[in-house]
Structure formats: C-alpha cells, structure tokens
Amino acid sequence: MKAMVLHAPADVGERPLRAEEIPRPDPGPHEILVRVEVCGVCRTDLHVVEGDLPPQRPATVPGHEIVGTVAAVGDAVRTVVAGQRVGVPWLRRTCGRCEMCVAGRENLCDRKAFTGYTENGGYAEYAIGEEGFVFQLPDGPAAPLAPFLCAGIIGYRALRLAAPRPGGRLGFFGFGGSAHLTLQLAAKLGYETVAYSRNPSHLALAERLGATATVATPRRPTDRPSPSLDGAIVFSPAGETVVEALSELRKGGTVAVAAIHLSPIPSIDYDRLLFGERRLTSVESNTREDAREFLELATRLHLESAVSVRPLAAANEALADLKAGRVVGAAVLDVRAAA
Numbered sequence: 001m002k003a004m005v006l007h008a009p010a011d012v013g014e015r016p017l018r019a020e021e022i023p024r025p026d027p028g029p030h031e032i033l034v035r036v037e038v039c040g041v042c043r044t045d046l047h048v049v050e051g052d053l054p055p056q057r058p059a060t061v062p063g064h065e066i067v068g069t070v071a072a073v074g075d076a077v078r079t080v081v082a083g084q085r086v087g088v089p090w091l092r093r094t095c096g097r098c099e100m101c102v103a104g105r106e107n108l109c110d111r112k113a114f115t116g117y118t119e120n121g122g123y124a125e126y127a128i129g130e131e132g133f134v135f136q137l138p139d140g141p142a143a144p145l146a147p148f149l150c151a152g153i154i155g156y157r158a159l160r161l162a163a164p165r166p167g168g169r170l171g172f173f174g175f176g177g178s179a180h181l182t183l184q185l186a187a188k189l190g191y192e193t194v195a196y197s198r199n200p201s202h203l204a205l206a207e208r209l210g211a212t213a214t215v216a217t218p219r220r221p222t223d224r225p226s227p228s229l230d231g232a233i234v235f236s237p238a239g240e241t242v243v244e245a246l247s248e249l250r251k252g253g254t255v256a257v258a259a260i261h262l263s264p265i266p267s268i269d270y271d272r273l274l275f276g277e278r279r280l281t282s283v284e285s286n287t288r289e290d291a292r293e294f295l296e297l298a299t300r301l302h303l304e305s306a307v308s309v310r311p312l313a314a315a316n317e318a319l320a321d322l323k324a325g326r327v328v329g330a331a332v333l334d335v336r337a338a339a
Helices: 043-050 142-151 151-162 177-188 200-208 239-247 268-276 288-300 313-324
Strands: 002-006 019-023 031-039 066-073 085-088 091-093 126-130 169-173 192-197 213-216 228-235 249-258 279-282 305-312 330-334
Touching: 019 313, 031 142, 031 239, 031 305, 031 313, 043 313, 066 126, 066 142, 085 126, 085 142, 085 192, 085 268, 085 279, 091 126, 142 151, 142 177, 142 288, 142 305, 151 228, 151 249, 151 288, 169 177, 169 239, 177 330, 192 200, 200 213, 228 239, 228 305, 228 330, 239 249, 239 268, 239 288, 305 313, 313 330
Parallel strands: 169 192, 169 228, 192 213, 228 249, 249 279, 305 330
Antiparallel strands: 002 019, 031 066, 031 126, 031 330, 066 085
C-alpha cells in the first residue's frame, strides 16, 4: 500500500516524509482494518515529524484524524462490520487496568498508545484501529469529518476544563484546526467567544463562524483593557501565549493549554497573573467518553469544518503550511487520490 513514511525527524522544510510502498497491515483479534478515505493534518503530526515528540519507532506513518471504511475485522471484534464508515483518533488504546483507567481518567494512563506515533497512522491507504477506540461516523463528504477526530475532541476536553459559568466570556488563543471547531461549539452552548490571533485570515474565519469579538495579537500593554475573560484555551504551542492568556483572565478563571508540546513559559508575575484563584491547567489526550460526547454534539449542533484538501503525496507541503500559519481552518489529505 502507498504511505508517507518518517524515518528520521527533521524540519518539514527538508521534506522528511517519503512516499513508499509498505505492506498492508493485518488486523489482530481485537483490531479493525480501515481503508482510509482522508486523514487530517494535525499540529501533533508536525511535532512527531520534527521530533518535538521523541521518536517511538524506527519508521512511522503519521496521521490520527482518520476517516475511512472498515475493510476487515479481527476474529474477536463484535461492534463493527465491513463497509461501515468509521473514524480512528489519536488515542489508540489504554491498559484498562491501572489506577487512572479504573478511575475513568484513561487519558492519563501511562501505558496508552497513539495512532500515528507509537503505532502507524493514517497517512496511508490502510490503517489499524482498536475495537472500542474506533467510532462510527455519518455518511457524506469525508474531508469535513477528519478534524473532528482530534482537533474537535481535544478542543472539547479543553472547553470542559476552561468553561466558566453559563454565558461567560471565553478566549481562544491561536485560531487553527481545533479552535475553529471549539469556538463554534462554545458559541452554540451560549458562551461569548473571543478569538486572538496574529493572522488576519484566521481572525476573518473566526468572525465568519460567529465569534463575539476578535483581537489581533500581540497587544502592547498600553492597548490592553482590564481583564475580561472568564476562561481561556491556548491552542498555540508558544509558551508566551500562556502569559498573554493569563493577562486577559479575570479572577476565578481558568486557562487550559490544549497543546501536546509547548515552548517554555516565560516567568509569571504571580501577584498580577495568578493571584485571585486563577488556574492554569494542561490538557492531555482524551478519553473515549470525550470522543463520544463531542462527536454527538458535532452532529447535533451542525459544527462546520473549514478544510483545504490536498493529495496524500503533498503531506510535507501541508505540514509546512501548517507550521507557517498558511492553513485557514484545517488541512486534510485525500488518501483515495493515492490509489
């Protein structure tokens, strides 16, 4: 099968993903073989390709926002059948036995595995998912569904952590694939929404999707009014953005950092930025319940994905565009074009 394979992490400008023919995987007893239709291009893929996340395999097929159809199932699989439309997300499996898993916090399992990182992912014609960690998806165009499988799910978990009282004011720092879905969801749930970005195209998308307000960053301290946010989510991988978000946060509010990798956070003025029972929390992966809840809400509330579709062979270029801020909304690879 055709795949884009990473043999050694490198700057995306060096085009580290190679187009190769590799063997099609066979599903184990509890696994599902998925014929990939499309796969989203997530910032986590960029961290994998450039080595911000330490390599876990001698060669890796990235990609974890997979939309496809079930091609075959293992002997023990009972929940899906061949031909069904499914999605395969970032969380590949957990141990199910540790303290965190038993407590319903499987996203913190120390033995969890990840699609497109510890296991091969969806930048290929076929991918493997684990029963219980693969989700049925509706029929219709495939590309708009891809960002739901990570950007949407992680944004939903971050929203749950940062959400203030009903009707409160939420800030979104860095307006890419995850933020453009999470802002829509927050607005439909009754929150005021403010998008912060240095990219005018991203702010224009936020306005089109119904943001209450948009703010061009960075702002000089003299241009910044009194803190007005009741909660905030940081999607940018830049540590200084966390300080920026805290500076906009009112007392009692929470900043949730929805980034798997973050550059160092500059020193924080405790008296000004954290005192007043402000909270700063990270977001790690997601639970299956997060995925089920978000996918149900996305369908019921008609969330809109803004996507640009590229062929599988353009994976390096898509990642370079993502890194440079040239992607408005989310980029998606059409794997069927490789067939």
